Amino acid sequence: MAGASAGTTGIALTDRQRIAWLRLIRSDNVGPVTFRDLINHFGSAETALAALPELSQRGGSTRVIRVAAREEAEAELEIARRFGARFVGIGETDYPFALKQIEGAPPLIAVKGDAAICQKPAIGMVGSRNCSISGAKFTAMLARDIGRAGYAIVSGLARGIDTAAHRSSLETGTIAVYAGGLDRPYPPENKDLVEEIIAHHGLAVSEMPFGWEPRARDFPRRNRLIAGIGLGLVVIEAASRSGSLITARFAADFGRQVFAVPGSPLDPRCHGTNGLLKDGAQIVTEAGDVIATMAPVSQLELFSNPEVREPQIEGDRPMGLPPTDNERARITDSLGPTPVEIDEIIRHTGSSAQTVYLVLLELDLAGRLHRHAGGLVSIDLT
Amino acid sequence: MAGASAGTTGIALTDRQRIAWLRLIRSDNVGPVTFRDLINHFGSAETALAALPELSQRGGSTRVIRVAAREEAEAELEIARRFGARFVGIGETDYPFALKQIEGAPPLIAVKGDAAICQKPAIGMVGSRNCSISGAKFTAMLARDIGRAGYAIVSGLARGIDTAAHRSSLETGTIAVYAGGLDRPYPPENKDLVEEIIAHHGLAVSEMPFGWEPRARDFPRRNRLIAGIGLGLVVIEAASRSGSLITARFAADFGRQVFAVPGSPLDPRCHGTNGLLKDGAQIVTEAGDVIATMAPVSQLELFSNPEVREPQIEGDRPMGLPPTDNERARITDSLGPTPVEIDEIIRHTGSSAQTVYLVLLELDLAGRLHRHAGGLVSIDLT
Numbered sequence: 048m049a050g051a052s053a054g055t056t057g058i059a060l061t062d063r064q065r066i067a068w069l070r071l072i073r074s075d076n077v078g079p080v081t082f083r084d085l086i087n088h089f090g091s092a093e094t095a096l097a098a099l100p101e102l103s104q105r106g107g108s109t110r111v112i113r114v115a116a117r118e119e120a121e122a123e124l125e126i127a128r129r130f131g132a133r134f135v136g137i138g139e140t141d142y143p144f145a146l147k148q149i150e151g152a153p154p155l156i157a158v159k160g161d162a163a164i165c166q167k168p169a170i171g172m173v174g175s176r177n178c179s180i181s182g183a184k185f186t187a188m189l190a191r192d193i194g195r196a197g198y199a200i201v202s203g204l205a206r207g208i209d210t211a212a213h214r215s216s217l218e219t220g221t222i223a224v225y226a227g228g229l230d231r232p233y234p235p236e237n238k239d240l241v242e243e244i245i246a247h248h249g250l251a252v253s254e255m256p257f258g259w260e261p262r263a264r265d266f267p268r269r270n271r272l273i274a275g276i277g278l279g280l281v282v283i284e285a286a287s288r289s290g291s292l293i294t295a296r297f298a299a300d301f302g303r304q305v306f307a308v309p310g311s312p313l314d315p316r317c318h319g320t321n322g323l324l325k326d327g328a329q330i331v332t333e334a335g336d337v338i339a340t341m342a343p344v345s346q347l348e349l350f351s352n353p354e355v356r357e358p359q360i361e362g363d364r365p366m367g368l369p370p371t372d373n374e375r376a377r378i379t380d381s382l383g384p385t386p387v388e389i390d391e392i393i394r395h396t397g398s399s400a401q402t403v404y405l406v407l408l409e410l411d412l413a414g415r416l417h418r419h420a421g422g423l424v425s426i427d428l429t
Numbered sequence: 430m431a432g433a434s435a436g437t438t439g440i441a442l443t444d445r446q447r448i449a450w451l452r453l454i455r456s457d458n459v460g461p462v463t464f465r466d467l468i469n470h471f472g473s474a475e476t477a478l479a480a481l482p483e484l485s486q487r488g489g490s491t492r493v494i495r496v497a498a499r500e501e502a503e504a505e506l507e508i509a510r511r512f513g514a515r516f517v518g519i520g521e522t523d524y525p526f527a528l529k530q531i532e533g534a535p536p537l538i539a540v541k542g543d544a545a546i547c548q549k550p551a552i553g554m555v556g557s558r559n560c561s562i563s564g565a566k567f568t569a570m571l572a573r574d575i576g577r578a579g580y581a582i583v584s585g586l587a588r589g590i591d592t593a594a595h596r597s598s599l600e601t602g603t604i605a606v607y608a609g610g611l612d613r614p615y616p617p618e619n620k621d622l623v624e625e626i627i628a629h630h631g632l633a634v635s636e637m638p639f640g641w642e643p644r645a646r647d648f649p650r651r652n653r654l655i656a657g658i659g660l661g662l663v664v665i666e667a668a669s670r671s672g673s674l675i676t677a678r679f680a681a682d683f684g685r686q687v688f689a690v691p692g693s694p695l696d697p698r699c700h701g702t703n704g705l706l707k708d709g710a711q712i713v714t715e716a717g718d719v720i721a722t723m724a725p726v727s728q729l730e731l732f733s734n735p736e737v738r739e740p741q742i743e744g745d746r747p748m749g750l751p752p753t754d755n756e757r758a759r760i761t762d763s764l765g766p767t768p769v770e771i772d773e774i775i776r777h778t779g780s781s782a783q784t785v786y787l788v789l790l791e792l793d794l795a796g797r798l799h800r801h802a803g804g805l806v807s808i809d810l811t
Contacts, residue, residue, distance in 0.1 A: 309691030312714035332694035
């Protein structure tokens with residue numbers, strides 16, 4: 048069964064590396080993909096940090112980008128420490144093993160609780176905040192039984208379905224993903240629930256800075272993490288155009304199994320879930336439906352060693368010379384508003400892969416590059 | 430759209446033929462398949478009637494089988510006439526066009542109302558007798574909109590979902606199929622509904638004799654007719670092991686599209702429908718789901734001329750000699766409790782097809798033959 052520990056041995060960041068990683072991901076215009084490309088190019092976060100201002104300038108930035116200071120990072124680490132939390136880097140043992148496989152996985156996450164749960168296969172469970180009584184009841188049954196079958200239950204700490212999912216998997220292990228900083232649980236009334244989760248060897252996870260108040264636009268990022276941590280996602284009672292459907296979209300994009308609970312066509316809380324069923328989600332009327340489908344998947348994921356998208360371990364690497372103005376112009380000119388693959392740019396321009404990646408980093412740090420799913424990139428023509 | 434008339438030209442039985450058909454189907458041990466084989470072998474129902482006693486005797490019957498008398502048939506026709514009903518033979522224009530395509534379609538049905546509706550493509554709608562308020566409401570919406578799209582709605586006149594389906598399709602046309610005789614609507618409180626159906630150019634249909642009180646064991650036969658008359662079947666709120674699931678099984682066996690309405694896993698009235706969805710039924714959350722799927726099917730069925738399983742038109746046919754005792758023994762000995770194809774028997778015994786069919790008719794009329802789906806036959810070893 049699925050309860051076994053994966054036993055993966057990961058990397059371990061030094062304190063100094065962790066500070067540099069935190070500074071890098073907290074700097075302007077550095078997202079997960081840029082982070083990975085920077086480390087791949089410069090060999091370490093520290094070297095990349097030193098290069099950020101020049102890179103963004105070469106990319107055409109009209110202002111100096113903000114690079115997070117060492118003091119800021121040290122202060123955030125100290126806040127985390129006093130809060131009982133810590134930062135885990137992608138590739139480290141305590142990083143949720145399924146999350147590191149998604150495109151654009153966060154390089155660093157803040158966690159509080161028992162990270163041993165990250166070695167368990169996890170199932171996401173999400174749904175309406177204003178759920179029905181029977182929806183909450185069914186969620187509780189599912190979460191309890193899926194939990195007992197050896198899965199961690201991951202959800203978003205929201206009212207309604209999320210709360211029911213967390214509460215009913217306290218004994219077996221539950222992971223709460225935040226839209227804001229770890230010290231800003233939302234909604235506030237779920238502070239007690241968070242304490243219970245931690246007390247029961249569960250885990251709280253956030254990719255946002257400490258002190259960050261969650262805004263509406265932060266929730267899709269949280270949903271992306273839920274979808275990434277779970278090997279499968281169960282949606283219970285979701286209205287049309289609801290956040291749960293965004294989570295389901297992410298899960299499908301990540302190749303994760305999406306499950307939906309059927310409901311009355313006359314109940315708006317079931318329009319989203321019934322829609323998922325029409326789109327090919329697997330119907331769930333009992334926990335056994337999820338457990339039977341996931342059993343082979345969770346075995347596969349636990350014991351195979353799939354290609355993992357994570358930054359290369361830091362080390363000394365030859366950096367190469369900066370591109371000439373000519374090369375930079377040719378690469379930039381080859382881009383437009385239509386997303387293209389980076390391999391296409393390399394073929395089209397005849398520049399080396401290293402040079403193309405570097406120019407893209409420059410444009411990215413200058414705030415001019417758009418990154419799309421599948422590694423595609425585009426720029427706006429001004 | 431689906432509303433067009435099929436414009437099929439059928440056969441027309443003479444009064445004398447109709448009496449003979451009614452006698453034959455009302456005689457002991459004569460089911461629809463036996464009826465067809467008898468007419469195919471003897472060329473007419475009258476000739477077959479004359480042969481029945483001898484056939485059953487040759488088949489090993491220990492008692493004389495009851496052959497319906499001319500007077501009985503004439504009396505039933507008179508009852509029907511006074512009741513405002515009539516008998517329609519398979520292949521006649523007023524016979525529901527999709528029903529004649531099923532294996533073992535009834536050779537004669539009693540109908541009351543406007544048989545023009547039989548030229549419309551029909552959709553079956555069935556479900557729980559003790560349905561929920563929202564189940565009845567959703568049924569009404571579906572029946573109304575599917576009816577407006579040009580389909581007749583066929584159901585079983587039962588309480589709950591069936592009643593809602595009939596009521597909401599009165600204006601567009603509805604077909605009520607009975608488990609008992611046409612003069613024995615069930616449940617009795619739906620007598621008024623039947624009158625409304627007839628008054629609105631709908632149709633009441635039964636394959637059972639006038640005066641037949643429906644018993645529990647008659648309902649699967651009624652369900653088979655509902656499934657056969659509809660080109661598709663929508664199941665709304667059905668418990669596990671309910672009659673609606675029997676109807677769905679028949680519909681699937683007939684190659685008809687099965688639709689199911691999703692519902693809460695916690696509501697026992699939805700266990701059957703959710704189970705159908707798990708087994709591959711198409712999910713329905715609005716009438717458009719049914720209409721979009723059925724549009725191409727109903728066009729196909731209306732304008733194509735598929736192979737129709739119906740008795741050959743009566744006529745003079747060479748009858749051949751009865752089989753010898755040797756042949757009969759060899760054919761009978763080749764049968765056992767495992768159902769086999771008739772073609773296999775022909776190959777195995779080396780007898781002519783005509784002889785094999787005749788021996789099977791003898792065994793059938795003697796009450797010794799079991800007929801199975803797909804035309805397979807077996808006998809019990811005594």
